[in-house]
Amino acid sequence: xxxxxxxxxxxxxxxxxxxxxxxxxxxxxxxxxxxxxxxxxxxxxxxxxxxxxxxxxxxxxxxxxxxxxxxxxxxxxxxxxxxxxxxxxxxxxxxxxxxxxxxxxxxxxxxxxxxxxxxxxxxxxxxxxxxxxxxxxxxxxxxxxxxxxxxxxxxxxxxxxxxxxxxxxxxxxxxxxxxxxxxxxxxxxxxxxxxxxxxxxxxxxxxxxxxxxxxxxxxxxxxxxxxxxxxxxxxxxxxxxxxxxxxxxxxxxxxxxxxxxxxxxxxxxxxxxxxxxxxxxxxxxxxxxxxxxxxxxxxxxxxxxxxxxxxxxxxxxxxxxxxxxxxxxxxxxxx
Amino acid sequence: xxxxxxxxxxxxxxxxxxxxxxxxxxxxxxxxxxxxxxxxxxxxxxxxxxxxxxxxxxxxxxxxxxxxxxxxxxxxxxxxxxxxxxxxxxxxxxxxxxxxxxxxxxxxxxxxxxxxxxxxxxxxxxxxxxxxxxxxxxxxxxxxxxxxxxxxxxxxxxxxxxxxxxxxxxxxxxxxxxxxxxxxxxxxxxxxxxxxxxxxxxxxxxxxxxxxxxxxxxxxxxxxxxxxxxxxxxxxxxxxxxxxxxxxxxxxxxxxxxxxxxxxxxxxxxxxxxxxxxxxxxxxxxxxxxxxxxxxxxxxxxxxxxxxxxxxxxxxxxxxxxxxxxxxxxxxxxx
Numbered sequence: 001x002x003x004x005x006x007x008x009x010x011x012x013x014x015x016x017x018x019x020x021x022x023x024x025x026x027x028x029x030x031x032x033x034x035x036x037x038x039x040x041x042x043x044x045x046x047x048x049x050x051x052x053x054x055x056x057x058x059x060x061x062x063x064x065x066x067x068x069x070x071x072x073x074x075x076x077x078x079x080x081x082x083x084x085x086x087x088x089x090x091x092x093x094x095x096x097x098x099x100x101x102x103x104x105x106x107x108x109x110x111x112x113x114x115x116x117x118x119x120x121x122x123x124x125x126x127x128x129x130x131x132x133x134x135x136x137x138x139x140x141x142x143x144x145x146x147x148x149x150x151x152x153x154x155x156x157x158x159x160x161x162x163x164x165x166x167x168x169x170x171x172x173x174x175x176x177x178x179x180x181x182x183x184x185x186x187x188x189x190x191x192x193x194x195x196x197x198x199x200x201x202x203x204x205x206x207x208x209x210x211x212x213x214x215x216x217x218x219x220x221x222x223x224x225x226x227x228x229x230x231x232x233x234x235x236x237x238x239x240x241x242x243x244x245x246x247x248x249x250x251x252x253x254x255x256x257x258x259x260x261x262x263x264x265x266x267x268x269x270x271x272x273x274x275x276x277x278x279x280x281x282x283x284x285x286x287x288x289x290x291x292x293x294x295x296x297x298x299x300x301x302x303x304x305x306x307x308x309x310x311x312x313x314x315x316x317x318x319x320x321x322x323x324x325x326x327x328x329x330x331x332x333x334x335x
Numbered sequence: 336x337x338x339x340x341x342x343x344x345x346x347x348x349x350x351x352x353x354x355x356x357x358x359x360x361x362x363x364x365x366x367x368x369x370x371x372x373x374x375x376x377x378x379x380x381x382x383x384x385x386x387x388x389x390x391x392x393x394x395x396x397x398x399x400x401x402x403x404x405x406x407x408x409x410x411x412x413x414x415x416x417x418x419x420x421x422x423x424x425x426x427x428x429x430x431x432x433x434x435x436x437x438x439x440x441x442x443x444x445x446x447x448x449x450x451x452x453x454x455x456x457x458x459x460x461x462x463x464x465x466x467x468x469x470x471x472x473x474x475x476x477x478x479x480x481x482x483x484x485x486x487x488x489x490x491x492x493x494x495x496x497x498x499x500x501x502x503x504x505x506x507x508x509x510x511x512x513x514x515x516x517x518x519x520x521x522x523x524x525x526x527x528x529x530x531x532x533x534x535x536x537x538x539x540x541x542x543x544x545x546x547x548x549x550x551x552x553x554x555x556x557x558x559x560x561x562x563x564x565x566x567x568x569x570x571x572x573x574x575x576x577x578x579x580x581x582x583x584x585x586x587x588x589x590x591x592x593x594x595x596x597x598x599x600x601x602x603x604x605x606x607x608x609x610x611x612x613x614x615x616x617x618x619x620x621x622x623x624x625x626x627x628x629x630x631x632x633x634x635x636x637x638x639x640x641x642x643x644x645x646x647x648x649x650x651x652x653x654x655x656x657x658x659x660x661x662x663x664x665x666x667x668x669x670x
Contacts, residue, residue, distance in 0.1 A: 066456075067442065083428040092428065093418040100445035105456070107402065107442045110435035121401075121440070122457070285620050 010051070017045035028102050033316070043306070046101055064124040068104050068308060070095055073111045073137045074130035074152075074196055075224065080111065085251055086280040087297045088129070091151065095127060095301035102309045125312045127151055127304045133195040147311035151304040155197040162311060162320040164303040166295040168198060168277070169205035171326030172247075175275055175293055176209045179245040182334060184273055188218040188243035190234045190253065202249055202277075218243055228252055235260045245273035245334070251280050254290040254333070273334040289331035299324050345386070352380035363437050368651070378641070381436055399459040403439050403643060405430055408446045408472045409465035409487075409531055410559065415446065420586055421615040422632045423464070426486065430462060430636035437644045460647045462486055462639045468530040482646035486639040490532040497646060497655040499638040501630040503533060503612070504540035506661030507582075510610055510628055511544045514580040517669060519608055523553040523578035525569050525588065537584055537612075553578055563587055570595045580608035580669070586615050589625040589668070608669040624666035634659050 014021045019042060026034055027042035034042075045051075070092065072082045082088040092108055099106035109121070123146060130152035131138055141148050150163040157163065179187050189206045192199045203219070210217045220238040222230035231248065235256055238246055248257055253276035258268060266272040268288055275291035276283075283290040303322050310318045349356045354377060361369055362377035369377075380386075405427065407417045417423040427443055434441035444456070458481060465487035466473055476483050485498040492498065514522050524541045527534045538554070545552045555573040557565035566583065570591055573581055583592055589611035593603060601607040603623055610626035611618075618625040638657050645653045 081432065083432045089424075089428050092431070093424050096427070096443050097416065097418045105442050105444065107440050108431050109440065281616070 013042065013046050013049055013051045016049060017042045036319070043101070051101070064312065065122040066104055067123050068099050068106045068305065068312075069109050069121065069123040069126040070106055070129065071109045071111075071126060071137055072129045073135075074132065075111070075194075080226065082111070083108075086278070087251060087295060090279055091129065091297035091301040093301075094298035095305050098302040098305040099309075102305065104305075104309065106305070125149070125308045127301075127308055130196045130198065131155075147308060149304045149308040149311065151300050153197045153201075155195070155200060157321070160320070162307055162318075164300050164307060164322045164324070165197075166300060166326045167323045168293075168295065168326055169201045171277075171293045171295075171328060172202055172205045173209055174326075174328045175247060175291075176206070176213070178291075178328060178330060179247075179273055179275070179334060180213065182245075182269070182273060184245035185215065186218060186243045186245070187215065188220070188238040188241060188246040190231065190238050190246065190248045190257075191219060191221050192224045192231075192249065193221045194224055199249070224250070228256055231256055232260070239264050239266075239272075243272065245275075247274070248276040250276070251278045254278060254280075254283055254286070254292065258286065258290065258333075268333050269335065275334050284329075284331065286333075288333045291331045291334040292329045294327040294329055296324055296327060348377065348381050348384055348386045351384060352377045371654070378436070386436070399647065400457040401439055402458050403434050403441045403640065403647075404444050404456065404458040404461040405441055405464065406444045406446075406461060406472055407464045408470075409467065410446070410529075415561065417446070418443075421613070422586060422630060425614055426464065426632035426636040428636075429633035430640050433637040433640035434644075437640065439640075439644065441640070460484070460643045462636075462643055465531045465533065466490075482643060484639045484643040484646065486635050488532045488536075490530070490535060492656070495655070497642055497653075499635050499642060499657045499659070500532075501635060501661045502658045503628075503630065503661055504536045506612075506628045506630075506663060507537055507540045508544055509661075509663045510582060510626075511541070511548070513626075513663060513665060514582075514608055514610070514669060515548065517580075517604070517608060519578075519580035520550065521553060521578045521580070522550065523555070523573040523576060523581040525566065525573050525581065525583045525592075526554060526556050527559045527566075527584065528556045529559055534584065559585070563591055566591055567595070574599050574601075574607075578607065580610075582609070583611040585611070586613045589613060589615075589618055589621070589627065593621065593625065593668075603668050604670065610669050619664075619666065621668075623668045626666045626669040627664045629662040629664055631659055631662060 010021050010024050014024045017024065019038065023034065024042050027039045028046065072088060083092065096106050125147035126141055127149050128137060128141065131150050131154045133155050148162065150161065153163050153165045154161055176187060191203055207217055218238065218241050220234040222234035224230065231253065239260055246257060248254065254274065257274045257276065261268050261272050261274065268274050277293045277295060279294050279297055283292050303324065307318065307322065345356050345359050349359045352359065354373065358369065359377050362374045363381065407423060418427065431441050460482035461476055462484050463472060466485050466489045468490050483497065485496065488498050488500045489496055511522060526538055542552055553573065553576050555569040557569035559565065566588065574595055581592060583589065589609065592609045592611065596603050596607050596609065603609050612628045612630060614629050614632055618627050638659065642653065642657065
């Protein structure tokens with residue numbers, strides 16, 4: 001709510017990045033022939049200076065609408081309040097800013113749009129968050145023929161698909177190694193049964209790790225529901241199998257695990273180490289603070305918009321698949 | 336990231352609210368003749384069920400675009416990263432959801448749009464956050480003749496203006512009374528010198544309270560800047576005047592006040608009580624936790640969109656000015 005600087009100019013961005021103003025323009029539009037390194041340097045300079053190009057005027061001059069869409073329909077018919085879930089909230093805000101920095105507007109589309117509206121809302125391209133198998137939104141958008149980037153891998157990805165994702169499998173291996181270093185010998189997994197790629201990737205990473213570590217897999221699954229009833233039951237089933245560590249993969253999982261541990265008179269982490277995949281900053285302040293794997297939603301949002309702007313502008317030589325490292329945040333629940 | 340329910344129907348919303356499906360439709364569109372009470376009951380039922388009408392198709396059928404804009408240009412030429420400031424982030428996310436719930440899309444507009452783009456981007460109406468005196472965005476939007484709601488009062492408000500605001504003056508009086516009850520007799524104010532209504536309202540409330548309480552005003556002012564240098568200097572000047580309590584009004588103010596207190600070897604709250612206006616949840620976790628006044632950004636966002644949808648649809652008998660209560664959150668820094 002305060003401001004030191006007057007709006008920066010394209011010249012200041014060029015100076016900071018050590019390039020010409022024409023190169024700044026090409027980098028932000030995703031046009032021209034620039035090395036990825038130069039382009040990233042310009043984007044960093046623009047970000048550092050909070051430089052924002054005049055929005056949509058240029059895109060409209062090129063025959064586009066200057067508007068990008070961002071869809072969240074992962075759970076399809078289910079009424080998920082995406083804007084209130086930390087992961088999606090952070091992804092949305094970062095994507096809006098990234099679009100502005102590249103001269104575009106970004107509109108968040110509700111999960112329940114009619115296919116008529118999916119087809120007719122004026123958009124230059126779409127970021128589609130967490131596609132499912134046989135995703136109806138993907139088929140509709142494919143009909144429109146506008147560029148599309150998935151935030152989260154399609155489960156059956158083709159080389160031509162454009163997507164950005166966190167390397168959740170590698171992050172899970174980090175977490176399992178961390179549990180094991182702390183003495184855990186029987187680590188349980190509580191996983192959703194859902195047809196986006198996320199649970200499948202985690203299951204595969206977990207099974208592979210168990211084989212390598214010589215641990216019998218202890219897996220309980222559940223059908224996702226907003227009230228968490230299915231996950232509670234799966235956690236209960238997992239705890240009856242006497243694990244010494246357990247992890248969940250949704251935003252509420254850490255809280256559900258702490259509750260279940262208390263009901264079983266298990267002290268965390270002495271009797272049971274606990275962790276979950278989440279970007280809710282509240283986990284740093286629970287008793288005990290809960291170890292989390294951050295899936296870096298802001299970075300996923302920025303990289304998705306960046307790739308989409310490149311596709312919209314027909315940039316050549318784009319890397320169409322981008323995998324970002326997740327981040328293990330160790331706290332007292334597993335230490 | 337989980338879902339118990341299949342998408343709710345308009346019939347379920349009608350049943351929950353105890354009205355007909357036609358009334359649900361009128362309530363969500365802001366059309367028809369409904370009591371405000373009935374309309375709010377329908378909106379609550381829709382919110383509770385996470386019902387989202389098919390977006391923009393209906394608005395387009397009525398000749399509109401189905402898209403609302405939300406602008407943040409309070410600091411005009413200054414490169415403020417609005418999406419990263421808790422107050423604005425929460426307002427944006429709540430406004431997006433409120434628009435979806437009413438059958439609209441909402442696009443956040445960057446502060447630096449050219450006036451050409453302000454005039455041509457297809458929008459049915461605009462929420463303009465924190466207008467300034469002689470606000471250039473307001474004049475441009477007035478030329479377009481589309482409905483406009485200010486989130487934050489215009490400083491010189493006319494009866495015809497539509498706005499939603501938090502009653503920051505009343506909230507400040509609550510804070511000053513709280514300081515005084517805790518024993519403070521010399522409460523200092525560190526206020527920005529800026530031409531939106533917020534600092535003027537706080538100054539007026541502070542001066543009025545001092546007169547009534549028989550306290551000499553202790554005010555230091557600063558020109559807002561992103562690095563906080565001006566505010567640091569004003570805090571330094573305020574502390575040299577030996578207050579026993581002090582408050583700031585921006586998101587960073589509480590942190591700056593704790594830092595300055597430590598530099599002056601003042602123990603908070605024993606030697607100096609501290610508070611600020613902020614919606615940063617991080618203040619609950621500092622050492623000591625900092626007392627804040629919440630300006631309820633989510634509620635401001637929802638009420639602004641609600642009023643705007645009413646104006647866009649020509650709803651009669653709208654209350655064009657809505658004042659929401661702020662909320663004092665007492666923590667150890669003043670207790």
